[in-house]
Amino acid sequence: MNRSRTGLAAAILLAIPVLAAGPIVIQNATILTITKGTFKGSVLMRDGKIVEVGEKILVPADAKVIDASGQYLMPGIIDCHSHAAADSINESSVSVSSMVAIEDVLNPEDIAIYRAVAGGVTTANILHGSANSIGGKCSVIKMRWGKSAGEMIFKDAKPGIKFALGENPKRRGNIAAPNGAVPLRYPATRMGVEDVIREAFTEAQRYHSQWKAYAAQVAKGESPLPPRRDLKLEPLMEVLEGKRLVHAHCYRADEILMLLRVAEEFHFRIKTLQHVLEGYKVAKEIQQHGAGASTFSDWWAYKVEAFDATPYNAAIMVRKGVLVSINSDSDELMRHLNTEAAKTQKYGGLTDDEALSLITINPAKQLDIDKKVGSIEAGKDADLALFDKHPLSNFAKVQKVFIDGEIYFDRDADLAARPEREATKKTLLERQKQQRKQSPARKPL
Amino acid sequence: MKKAICSLVLSVSGVMAIRAEVPSAMAITNARVVTVSGPILPRANIVMRNGLIEAVGENAPIPADAWVIEGEGLTVYPGLINGLSTLGITDSSAIGGGGGRRTGGGAGGGAATTNTGAPARGPEDRPSTTSWLRAADLVRPSDKRLETARSAGFTTSITFPTRGIFAGQGAVVNLAGNKPGQMLITSPAGQYVSLAFSGFSGYPGSLLGVFAYIRQIYIDADHYRLAKEMYARNPSGVSRPEYDRALEGVMESPRVLLPASRTVDIDRMIHFAAELKISPVLYGVPRGYTAAARIAKAGVPVLVSLKWPERRRDADPEAPETLETLQLRDEAPSTPKALAAAKVKFGFYSDGIEKPADIAKAVKRAIDAGLSDDDAIRAFTLSTAEIFGVADRLGSIEKGKIANLVVTKGNLFETNTKIQYVVIDGVKFQPVPEAAPAPTEETN
Numbered sequence: 065m066n067r068s069r070t071g072l073a074a075a076i077l078l079a080i081p082v083l084a085a086g087p088i089v090i091q092n093a094t095i096l097t098i099t100k101g102t103f104k105g106s107v108l109m110r111d112g113k114i115v116e117v118g119e120k121i122l123v124p125a126d127a128k129v130i131d132a133s134g135q136y137l138m139p140g141i142i143d144c145h146s147h148a149a150a151d152s153i154n155e156s157s158v159s160v161s162s163m164v165a166i167e168d169v170l171n172p173e174d175i176a177i178y179r180a181v182a183g184g185v186t187t188a189n190i191l192h193g194s195a196n197s198i199g200g201k202c203s204v205i206k207m208r209w210g211k212s213a214g215e216m217i218f219k220d221a222k223p224g225i226k227f228a229l230g231e232n233p234k235r236r237g238n239i240a241a242p243n244g245a246v247p248l249r250y251p252a253t254r255m256g257v258e259d260v261i262r263e264a265f266t267e268a269q270r271y272h273s274q275w276k277a278y279a280a281q282v283a284k285g286e287s288p289l290p291p292r293r294d295l296k297l298e299p300l301m302e303v304l305e306g307k308r309l310v311h312a313h314c315y316r317a318d319e320i321l322m323l324l325r326v327a328e329e330f331h332f333r334i335k336t337l338q339h340v341l342e343g344y345k346v347a348k349e350i351q352q353h354g355a356g357a358s359t360f361s362d363w364w365a366y367k368v369e370a371f372d373a374t375p376y377n378a379a380i381m382v383r384k385g386v387l388v389s390i391n392s393d394s395d396e397l398m399r400h401l402n403t404e405a406a407k408t409q410k411y412g413g414l415t416d417d418e419a420l421s422l423i424t425i426n427p428a429k430q431l432d433i434d435k436k437v438g439s440i441e442a443g444k445d446a447d448l449a450l451f452d453k454h455p456l457s458n459f460a461k462v463q464k465v466f467i468d469g470e471i472y473f474d475r476d477a478d479l480a481a482r483p484e485r486e487a488t489k490k491t492l493l494e495r496q497k498q499q500r501k502q503s504p505a506r507k508p509l
Numbered sequence: 510m511k512k513a514i515c516s517l518v519l520s521v522s523g524v525m526a527i528r529a530e531v532p533s534a535m536a537i538t539n540a541r542v543v544t545v546s547g548p549i550l551p552r553a554n555i556v557m558r559n560g561l562i563e564a565v566g567e568n569a570p571i572p573a574d575a576w577v578i579e580g581e582g583l584t585v586y587p588g589l590i591n592g593l594s595t596l597g598i599t600d601s602s603a604i605g606g607g608g609g610r611r612t613g614g615g616a617g618g619g620a621a622t623t624n625t626g627a628p629a630r631g632p633e634d635r636p637s638t639t640s641w642l643r644a645a646d647l648v649r650p651s652d653k654r655l656e657t658a659r660s661a662g663f664t665t666s667i668t669f670p671t672r673g674i675f676a677g678q679g680a681v682v683n684l685a686g687n688k689p690g691q692m693l694i695t696s697p698a699g700q701y702v703s704l705a706f707s708g709f710s711g712y713p714g715s716l717l718g719v720f721a722y723i724r725q726i727y728i729d730a731d732h733y734r735l736a737k738e739m740y741a742r743n744p745s746g747v748s749r750p751e752y753d754r755a756l757e758g759v760m761e762s763p764r765v766l767l768p769a770s771r772t773v774d775i776d777r778m779i780h781f782a783a784e785l786k787i788s789p790v791l792y793g794v795p796r797g798y799t800a801a802a803r804i805a806k807a808g809v810p811v812l813v814s815l816k817w818p819e820r821r822r823d824a825d826p827e828a829p830e831t832l833e834t835l836q837l838r839d840e841a842p843s844t845p846k847a848l849a850a851a852k853v854k855f856g857f858y859s860d861g862i863e864k865p866a867d868i869a870k871a872v873k874r875a876i877d878a879g880l881s882d883d884d885a886i887r888a889f890t891l892s893t894a895e896i897f898g899v900a901d902r903l904g905s906i907e908k909g910k911i912a913n914l915v916v917t918k919g920n921l922f923e924t925n926t927k928i929q930y931v932v933i934d935g936v937k938f939q940p941v942p943e944a945a946p947a948p949t950e951e952t953n
Contacts, residue, residue, distance in 0.1 A: 151773075155721070157707070157714035158631060168720035168781075171773050192717070200717055212776050247628055247710070289736055293728045295721055296631070485832060492835035496820065 087115075088469060089123050093132035093450065098139055098417060098424050099439040107137060109446035112468035117440055135463060136454050138420060139439050140186025140447030141401050144358040144427040145311070145338050145391035147191060148176035148398065149216070154193030155200060156236060159250060159260045162225060163295035164200035166190050170213040176395035177216075178209045181473045183399035184449035184462045187218060189431055191338075192226040194313040197233045197251065197260040199226035201299055202311060204431055206447070206467050222432040224335070225299050227312035229319040230369050233257050258322050265330045268300035275301075309335035309432065311358075315369040317345040324353045336430045338391070340381075341373040347384035356387040356430040361407040363397075378422060379412020389427035402455040409456065419456060532576040534558040535935060537916065540580025545587050545891045546905035555585060557912040560934035565906055578937075583929060586921055587890040587905050588664025588913030592812040592856035593701075593766065593792055596658055596666040597648030597682055597692060603639070605672030605705060628711030632725040636712055637705055640758025642677030644668045645696035650686045654863065658684050660940035661865035662921065664913035664933045665694070667858075667897055669701035669766070674719060675726070675759060676701040679766070681899050683913065685933040694911070698897050699790060700762035720781070727785045730756045763898065764788040766812070775800045779807045790896060792858065796837065797844035801851035810896040811853055813888075814860040815871040817841045845888060846879035856893030865928070865940070872922045885922060 087110040095117065096102050105119040108127065123129060147153050151169040155161040170190070180188065186207055192200030204221035237252025251257050274291040281288045302308035310327070314320050314337050327334050336356040337343060341364055343350060343357045350357055359381070364373035374380075381388045390405050392398035405423045408414045414422075428438025436445050446469035453460040465473035535557045542550040542565060554571060556564040564570070571577060595604045629636030648668055658666065664684055670677035678697035686692040704719045713719045736750035767778040769791040782789035792812040797804065804811060818838050820830075848855045862868050876885055894904030902911050912935040919926035928940050 152716035155713060155715045155718040157628070157710075157712040157718065161718070163632070163721040163725065164715070164717035165721065166717070168777070169716050173771065173773055200721075213773060214776070214780065289739055290732070292732045295725050295728065489832045489835060492832070492839055493830070496835065496838060500820065 087124050087127040089127045090130045090132050090137055093135050093137040095440055096136060096138040096420060097440040098420055100441060107440060109469040112446055114440060114442055114444050114446050117442055132450055136451045138449050138455050139424045140449050141184045141423045142427040142438060143185050143188040143392050143398055143401060144389045144430050145191055145393045146188040146398055148180060148395050149174045149205060150190055154195040156195035159196055160198040160264045160296060161196045161200050162198050162299045166192060166200060166203040170203060170216060172211060172213045172216055177207050180398045181207045181209055181465050182462055184402060184465055185398055186447040186467045187437055191311060194228035194232040196228060197257045198264050199228055201225050208467055209472055218433060222309050224309040224311050227310055229257055229314040229323060230254060230316060231367055254319055258326060261326055264300055268297050268304060271297040272301050272304060303332050311336045311338050313338045315339055315341050317342040320346055321349060324349060341370055341377060344374060344377045344380040347381045347386050351385045357381050358389040358391045358430060361390055361404040375411035378408045379414055382414060382418060387426055387429055388422055389430055390422040406456040416456060534572050534575035536571045536575040537578045537580040537585060541584040542906055543584060543586045543886060544906040545887055546907055557935045560912050562908055562910050562912050564908055584917050586886060586915045588915055588931060589662040589889045590893040591663045591666040591859050592893045593858035594666045594668055595671055596654055596684060597652050597668050598644060599649050599652050600647055603642060603647055603670035603672055605676060631712050632722050635755040637673035638675040638755045639673055639677050640675035640700060641754040642670045643696055644670055644678060644680040645693050648682050648692050649689055650692060655684045656941055657863050659931050659938050661868045662915040662928050662931060664931050665903060667698050671701055674703060674705055678762060681897055683933050695899055697762055699764040699766055700759060701766050703768055726759055730759050734760060764790055766790045766792050768793050770795060772796045772799045779809055794844060795841040798840050798847040801847040801853060805851040805853045811848060811855040812858050813845055813855055815857055815862055815868060816860040817871060817874060842874040843878040845875040849880060849884040854892055854896055856888050856896055869922060873924060876922060
């Protein structure tokens with residue numbers, strides 16, 4: 065990542081205020097509702113929600129009206145796999161790092177958030193890295209740039225956890241540091257990865273029964289010492305109870321089948337398979353298990369397990385009835401997920417709605433937040449992206465982005481604010497240069 | 510040349526360390542007295558006996574047995590308190606991250622190894638934890654840095670071990686004494702926490718892991734307390750809880766020092782402390798000016814580092830800098846003013862700055878940015894004493910308090926003001942004469 069570029073953009077963007085959320089009407093736009101068809105019409109937002117969607121709606125007297133003639137309105141884009149907005153991604157010292165939580169290290173000052181908003185993204189699943197067979201807890205956030213970490217959290221989103229199969233989690237079992245400072249870490253093979261997951265859930269079952277036994281004793285009126293709370297096992301217990309969603313990083317068909325079988329053996333479901341480049345080979349099994357698939361459009365061959373891939377992967381899985389999304393896994397790809405979705409039209413001929421579903425309603429379902437976001441429907445959160453051209457066009461540019469009915473990105477305002485930011489910067493640079501001259505550097509040794 | 514300077518300094522400090530006969534009573538007369546707790550007395554006497562302030566006032570009578578120092582034209586302040594330092598600790602193994610200078614963010618001092626040296630595999634190995642270490646046991650009056658600190662007006666330090674995640678218990682210590690035990694005012698003063706992680710060699714290997722580890726420690730401490738209580742009530746037929754010094758150390762800390770550099774760190778730590786039900790003191794806080802209202806609302810005290818963010822001396826002159834960085838540099842010294850305006854309780858700490866002139870310069874920047882003289886002196890004295898629960902003994906010039914004073918000609922923190930002497934426990938110390946400006950060494 066280019067630090068200096070990052071910072072410069074941060075400088076430019078920070079000053080743009082988020083407008084207060086009075087009622088807003090967007091008029092004369094082509095509305096891509098995703099779930100209820102596409103038509104020319106208007107959308108009324110109030111108190112953070114979409115209140116009305118239709119070809120003709122009454123404009124309340126106190127509403128701010130935005131004329132979007134010739135423009136396209138779609139639901140805010142949802143990225144099911146991102147590592148933006150976090151100060152720390154991988155706790156790679158242990159094979160099971162379920163005790164760690166992205167929520168602890170969310171960084172609302174990460175400029176990637178604003179850039180994602182500028183690409184139409186309004187919600188993202190921030191995942192732990194893939195260094196461990198069982199990784200840390202994820203956070204679903206709304207891209208509320210300018211708010212605190214706590215205020216970015218997507219309220220009532222079901223909690224999630226990251227799993228990882230294949231090369232990444234087994235790498236630390238194979239490559240030691242040259243000076244021996246970093247010890248090898250189990251597992252070193254795909255078999256070992258399976259074993260780690262199986263062991264962890266066996267341990268979690270034991271932990272679960274300890275608490276059940278304790279509850280039984282308390283129910284009998286006894287007051288025994290409670291079991292020690294274990295932050296590593298608690299989230300695994302929640303997985304077993306169906307209270308926490310599993311998002312599993314995977315590539316190969318064999319490891320995908322392995323994971324589905326292990327999960328079924330322990331009576332839980334894998335919510336999504338992430339990356340899942342060989343998903344097209346086992347789409348039927350994925351569909352039968354009920355797992356979603358969140359994949360890339362056309363990115364592969366960056367390591368051995370990512371060789372047997374095809375850009376038709378998403379389309380094939382869609383046709384086989386799998387719930388599919390396209391994710392970014394990258395601050396850069398995150399800025400043009402609409403283009404990523406469009407590639408499924410070239411590779412596999414998905415319809416407009418099918419293609420756009422991959423970055424809206426489908427990831428919403430994969431994150432269990434589809435009752436609130438993912439389509440333009442009355443009652444849902446007012447998370448919207450306004451494009452100047454059809455979002456599946458290469459030439460489409462985001463004009464405005466709303467989250468909870470508040471404007472978080474406005475292309476015109478952004479451009480207009482730049483000269484002043486530059487001027488402020490120049491003043492400060494000059495002043496600090498003068499200050500340094502007044503207190504000269506100490507003599508070099 | 511370097512050697513020559515060293516030996517010169519040594520011989521000077523050798524002389525200073527030898528105390529002449531110490532009077533049991535001493536009086537400073539006719540001085541301007543900044544009491545901090547009350548109004549400024551334009552012309553007053555201060556009488557000290559047995560290391561305590563016996564009387565302060567315009568007409569406070571001078572006992573017949575007191576040694577009298579003429580204070581005409583001088584100003585007397587309470588001794589300055591360095592809110593967080595390693596002063597007095599000579600054992601470098603207890604000091605992390607370059608003398609405890611790191612103020613949060615990513616790396617700090619201390620490898621995440623267990624006490625056997627093997628990489629930690631989880632929280633059970635208590636990595637980077639020496640919560641049981643006590644600054645009270647580690648301080649030595651022979652620490653050469655004490656003299657420099659006294660020359661800057663410091664009479665007291667809240668001294669902490671600083672290596673690792675749970676580094677150990679701080680102590681409030683006076684910066685002079687014949688024996689280590691004489692320095693101590695109170696202990697434990699709080700637990701020093703940093704966010705040190707090991708990178709690859711063991712748990713925790715990331716900031717994520719550090720947070721999870723700290724959380725597990727407090728969960729374990731609760732469980733341990735409960736187990737011990739239950740065992741104490743009825744040990745018969747119950748297996749005894751395993752003694753855990755890491756948890757003992759955490760449990761006996763009256764407060765916890767948490768690092769906070771960026772605005773997000775401030776919010777994060779306030780939130781984290783509330784979750785863990787601990788009494789936090791935030792340290793570092795160069796971006797306090799962005800979050801003063803939130804800190805005030807949370808009622809969290811703050812120790813502000815005097816090391817204001819600066820451009821690195823060896824920075825690439827061509828490398829572009831962000832507006833954010835430039836603004837931070839420009840506005841960080843306005844943090845104390847913002848905290849004072851929001852009524853946040855805050856103190857200062859030297860954060861590795863040693864030279865008295867540099868400390869004065871750093872404070873001057875905060876004053877130039879709008880901090881009042883009154884708020885500045887209060888931050889250095891009574892506020893810090895309040896934060897650490899020793900305001901009944903330290904931090905102001907009042908009858909009954911410990912006789913720690915700074916005596917100056919002119920207003921403290923003005924560039925050309927000279928500190929005449931400091932008094933610690935009723936004993937007078939001259940500042941070390943400023944070293945010749947000749948070839949100084951890079952101290953960083």
